[in-house]
Amino acid sequence: MKHILYIIGFLLSLTVFSQEDKVLVITDSTVADNWMILGMDWRFQKGDNKLWANPEFDDSTWNEFSNNNLNLLDGKNVIADRGEIVWLRKRIIADQSLNDAVVLNIFQEGASEIYLDGKLIHQLGNVSSNKDEVIYHNPFSQVLHLPLEIGKEQILAVRFVNAQYKYPIYYHHNGLIRIYISSLRNANSTDVVKNKRVAYFQQYINNYNISLGLAILMFIIFLSFFIFFPKERINGYFSASLLFLILFTLGVLSFHDSTGTYFWLTFYFDTCVLISSLILLFCFYKILEQPIDLVFKIISFLCFSTICCYFLFNPDALGPIWSIFFYAGIIRLSLKSWNKNKVASFLFLSSSCINLAFWILMICWYMGLVDQRIDKFIPFAFMLIPVVLAIYLGYAFGKRSQDLRLNLNRVQELSKEKESILSQQKDILEQLVKERTLELNQSLDDLKATQSQLIQSEKMASLGELTAGIAHEIQNPLNFVNNFSEVSNELVDEMNEELDKGDLEEVKAISLDIKQNLEKINHHGKRADNIVKGMLQHSRSSSGTKEPTDINVLADEYLRLAYHGLRAKDKSFNAELITNFDESIGKVNIVPQDMGRVILNLITNAFYAVNEKKQKDVSFKPIVTVSTKKSDEYITISVSDNGDGIPEKVKEKIFQPFFTTKPTGQGTGLGLSMSYDIVTKGHDGKLKVETTKNKGTTFIIELPN
Known part of the structure; x- marks a missing residue:
């Protein structure tokens, strides 16, 4: 019996000795200049009961294991699967040699609560059996205080939930929690070898x-x-x-x-x-x-x-x-x-x-x-x-800036080299400019003289168109003057004979006839005088002064003069002249010489157009129409013909100076150009053209009312 008691006592002593070996003694030498991983002699239990944090709780029935990853039992088998809670407990004691505070550093993939002797000292995330309430937290960058008491055995308990996040879907691992311990002095050190964790x-x-x-x-x-x-x-x-x-x-x-x-x-x-x-x-x-x-x-x-x-x-x-x-x-x-x-x-x-x-x-x-x-x-x-x-x-x-500087320097050098050349060229150019200016001035004077000659030629050309018509118009009153003069001469002889006879009554009758003849001679003389005055007025330069003028009379006079002038040169020419004058127009404030030239030019062109068509078609009946009309805005003068019309490509150019479709020697190309300037610039009016192929052309003068 005594031997049995000795054996039991020996076994109990071994048990106590083994329990003492599993208490982690923290000395100053183990943590002063090092981060020590707490991976040995842990006990674990899956499930959740906060009473397991108390130091009085008996964990002798829990499983023992040692691993740096506290969620791996033997390096391969997981203790807590995703969403599961596991409790971990370890006995530790602070040695008397420890002269600095002790701190923790935890690396985890999940959430945990750290207890010391049943007291919660750190909550890292949110631990819950409900996966939706778990808050993942990895405090690997933090230093956590561990308030150990010197010389006292204490229980370090960890409540851990393996809470890996939802994504990535195919990236799952065993879960992880590692706990490191060191001194506060080492945790604050900047030595990356000793303080490798922080x-x-x-x-x-x-x-x-x-x-x-x-x-x-x-x-x-x-x-x-x-x-x-x-x-x-x-x-x-x-x-x-x-x-x-x-x-x-x-x-x-x-x-x-x-x-x-x-x-x-x-x-x-x-x-x-x-x-x-x-x-x-x-x-x-x-x-x-x-x-x-x-x-x-x-x-x-x-x-x-x-x-x-x-x-x-x-x-x-x-x-x-x-x-x-x-x-x-x-x-x-x-x-x-x-x-x-x-x-x-x-x-x-x-x-x-x-x-x-x-x-x-x-x-x-x-x-x-x-x-x-x-x-x-x-x-x-x-x-x-x-x-x-x-x-x-x-x-x-x-490099771009340097290239720009080099280019700038080259430009400056070239500028200096060329500066003397430019100064020499300047004098030469100034002399050339003076000579060229004199030449241009002379050319300008010649051009002005030529322009004046052309304008005068155009005037004389239009006067030439009138010459035959004027001669025809003067011939009629001269015939009357001659006839009545001869009759009056015979009546004077008769009157003398009657005086010799003493027949005073017959003398009085003859004197009345002579008087009537003289009145007719005077009338036709004044008519010839008016025709000559009109010719002189057309031939001399315009004064540019506007005066009230009867447009209808002006248009009718130039129509007849132009027609008789053309008839005098070409006896075979005939045309129907149609006038449609608005008698309500009255007198219009215009420059009569200038407007007369415009009307004459348009009528002459109309006669030319119908005559050209007549040469090609003997059955053609030429018609030239001159009309006037008064509206609220304009006084309109229209000159129409039933010729071939004006082609579209020609229509765009007819008002350009020196443009003409007539054969060489028959036109200067200034008629319509001068007419356009007289109407638009001299009278603030408009000169428009309307034409239809094979049907004719109408020139329309619009003068402000």
């Missing part, structure tokens, strides 16, 4: 802040260039790329301080960086003067396909894969443009090769093929290509 992350954040400041600075500079020089569109494209890069960086920086929105933040900033890179690639095509080809379209398609795949697969893995295609596209473009632009091609090629190598290493690191962490250089990797592009744009701007 200082390394802070360096990572600082790198992103540096990149953000640099991106904002470049964005402001190149946006300003684009605003002031909008034709330099490459600055606008580059500014747009930098804007998306800024949004990406802001998203990354806000990612570490947010809870419950990890996927959407990741989707947002990964989308921004892809769009920024695509715009950068477009900039390279423009700078290297390459057309948008199939490769660019394929990379663009892969870009937007990658964005869509973020809902399916891990964006942190898809981004580097797309980047390989992106940098490979830049390398291809640089090699293709090497001979055209060596500077740009070298800069883009070298920077792309560096980035391509970096992202290949990043993929290897994600896959566990590389142990050394290089993710802190990601901000600089994103900024390398934009910085190189900015350097090249600055170089190109400086």
Whole structure:
């Protein structure tokens, strides 16, 4: 019996010894300059009961395990599946040698509550058995205080829910929670080796802040260039790329301080960086003067396909894969443009090769093929290509400025060389200008003289048209004068005979006959005098003075004179003359000499038109119509003929000086041009023409009423 008691006592002592071995003793040497992971000697129980946080609770029936990931039982089997809650407990004691506060750093994919001796000390997200109420939170950038009491064994309990977010659909893993412990002094250290949990992350954040400041600075500079020089569109494209890069960086920086929105933040900033890179690639095509080809379209398609795949697969893995295609596209473009632009091609090629190598290493690191962490250089990797592009744009701007300065210097040198030549040429040119001016003045005087001669010739031509008509008109009153003179002479002889006879009554009768004859002689003499005065008035220069004139009388007189003049030259010519005068017109304030020339010119042209048609068709009956009409606005004078009409191409030119369709020697081409000026400029009227092929032409003079 005594031996049995000894054996039981020995076993109990072993049990107590084993229990003491499973208490984590935290000494100053273990946490002073190091982050120690709490992965050994944990107990776990699936389910949820907050009483399990109490130190008095007996967890001897719980399962024991050791693993750096506290949600993996043996490195493979998951303890808590998605949405399940697990409790974890561990015994710890602070050694007397500990002379600094103790802190925690937790990396988790889910939510948790941290208890010390039954007291909740940290709530990281929201733990709930209802999946919709779980709030995901990963506090990996935070330092959490652990209020240990020196020399006292305490219970560290963790209530953890495996709450991976909904997206990406095909990116599920075992869930994760790692707990690290260190001293407060080490947590505040900037030594990235000793304080790799916090200082390394802070360096990572600082790198992103540096990149953000640099991106904002470049964005402001190149946006300003684009605003002031909008034709330099490459600055606008580059500014747009930098804007998306800024949004990406802001998203990354806000990612570490947010809870419950990890996927959407990741989707947002990964989308921004892809769009920024695509715009950068477009900039390279423009700078290297390459057309948008199939490769660019394929990379663009892969870009937007990658964005869509973020809902399916891990964006942190898809981004580097797309980047390989992106940098490979830049390398291809640089090699293709090497001979055209060596500077740009070298800069883009070298920077792309560096980035391509970096992202290949990043993929290897994600896959566990590389142990050394290089993710802190990601901000600089994103900024390398934009910085190189900015350097090249600055170089190109400086080169253009230098070329402009060189050209300006050459221009100034040429200006100095040519200045003496110009001064010599100036004197020569001034002399030539003087000589040429004298020649031009002489030519102008000759031209004016010729113009006056042409105008006078046109007047004399119209006077010539009237000569025969005037002679015909004067002949009639002269015949009357001659006849009545002879009769009067005979009556004087008879009167003398009767005087000798003493027959006074007969003498009186004869004297009355003589008186009547003298009155008729006087009447026809005045008529001839009026005809001569009209001829003189037409032939002399116009005074330009308007006076009241009977338009109907003027038109009728020139119609008859023109007709008889043409008949005198061509006895075979006959035409029906039709007048349709509005007697209500009365006298109109015009320059009679000028308006007479216009009417005569139009009537003469009408006679010419019908005579030409008569020569071609003997059965044709020429008709010329002159009419006047009074309206509220205008006094209208119309001259119509039934000739062949005026062709459309000729109609456009008939009022141009020196244009005529008559044979050489029969017209000066000034008649209608002078008529147009007299009506429009001299009388503020209008001269219009209406014509129909094979039916005739009508010229219409409209004078203001």
